[in-house]
Amino acid sequence: MTSYKKISRDVIKKADILLEVVDARFPDETRNMEVERDIVRAKKPFIIVLNKCDLVSKQPLERTKSRLSKIAPTVFVSSKNKSGTTILRHKILETANKKGGEILVGSLGYPNTGKSSVINAVTGRHRAGTSSISGHTKGVQHINAGSRIKFIDTPGVIPFGENDECIQGLLAVRDSTHLQDPIGVAMTIIGKICAENKTVLESSYNITIEEQDSYGVLELIGKQSNFLKKKAEVDETRAAVKIINDWQNGRLVI
Numbered sequence: 510m511t512s513y514k515k516i517s518r519d520v521i522k523k524a525d526i527l528l529e530v531v532d533a534r535f536p537d538e539t540r541n542m543e544v545e546r547d548i549v550r551a552k553k554p555f556i557i558v559l560n561k562c563d564l565v566s567k568q569p570l571e572r573t574k575s576r577l578s579k580i581a582p583t584v585f586v587s588s589k590n591k592s593g594t595t596i597l598r599h600k601i602l603e604t605a606n607k608k609g610g611e612i613l614v615g616s617l618g619y620p621n622t623g624k625s626s627v628i629n630a631v632t633g634r635h636r637a638g639t640s641s642i643s644g645h646t647k648g649v650q651h652i653n654a655g656s657r658i659k660f661i662d663t664p665g666v667i668p669f670g671e672n673d674e675c676i677q678g679l680l681a682v683r684d685s686t687h688l689q690d691p692i693g694v695a696m697t698i699i700g701k702i703c704a705e706n707k708t709v710l711e712s713s714y715n716i717t718i719e720e721q722d723s724y725g726v727l728e729l730i731g732k733q734s735n736f737l738k739k740k741a742e743v744d745e746t747r748a749a750v751k752i753i754n755d756w757q758n759g760r761l762v763i
């Protein structure tokens with residue numbers, strides 16, 4: 510068995526309840542069916558934690574929450590703003606459904622989704638190490654959160670597939686300089702934002718979006734930013750890098 514599967518299955522076996530920590534901006538891509546299947550197979554309850562909810566506005570967040578609640582109890586949290594943490598604490602106590610004794614809570618998810626930050630936010634202390642550079646948590650770590658709750662922090666054990674460069678870009682696991690196809694990643698970001706609320710892009714880049722597709726919007730942003738190559742052609746790569754950096758640094762709130 511690969512080591513990630515071993516860590517993940519060990520944690521599932523040990524824990525009374527699991528948190529699947531996903532990025533609230535793209536929850537579907539950061540959920541992992543295999544992990545969810547393993548949890549269900551082990552007959553353990555789990556909660557989907559939509560973290561980084563400070564980067565998503567209320568309406569889409571509520572929509573995602575009610576959609577995912579059909580799969581498992583879902584809460585949204587901003588570890589950054591420490592919001593949603595009391596609700597999560599209550600949800601853990603309620604979902605674990607354990608009378609008395611300690612509740613061991615395992616946290617699982619892709620690298621950089623904020624697994625350690627969620628634990629710190631609920632604990633109220635910086636006990637789990639965090640970093641903007643993915644792969645920060647190296648081993649499994651136990652953290653006491655008081656009132657019966659004890660967390661198991663894990664490294665981002667879910668591996669990316671061969672074609673997951675885009676998710677790695679969205680999760681800031683790879684920065685714009687380490688992406689083979691920054692234009693593709695930027696177009697995905699544009700597509701996601703336009704599907705929810707194109708005014709975010711219009712006000713951030715001072716543009717007006719009419720009928721353009723994602724590539725057209727990218728060109729518009731490049732033009733407006735004055736990113737030009739020779740013969741006054743738009744430098745799409747430079748525009749893509751700017752958008753990816755803004756997304757990765759939390760400057761684009763959906």
Ligand SMILES: Nc1nc2c(ncn2[C@@H]2O[C@H](COP(=O)(O)OP(=O)(O)OP(=O)(O)O)[C@@H](O)[C@H]2O)c(=O)[nH]1
Nearest residue numbers: 588589621622623624625626640641644645646665
């Ligand atoms: N805007 C925002 N950023 C967050 C939030 N939670 C975590 N982050 C950022 O996301 C990055 C990763 O956070 P970590 O808690 O280290 O993530 P992790 O999942 O434990 O990462 P690994 O241990 O490396 O797999 C850091 O730059 C955090 O500051 C949040 O609620 N909002």
Ligand SMILES: [Mg+2]
Nearest residue numbers: 624625645646
């Ligand atoms: Mg971590």
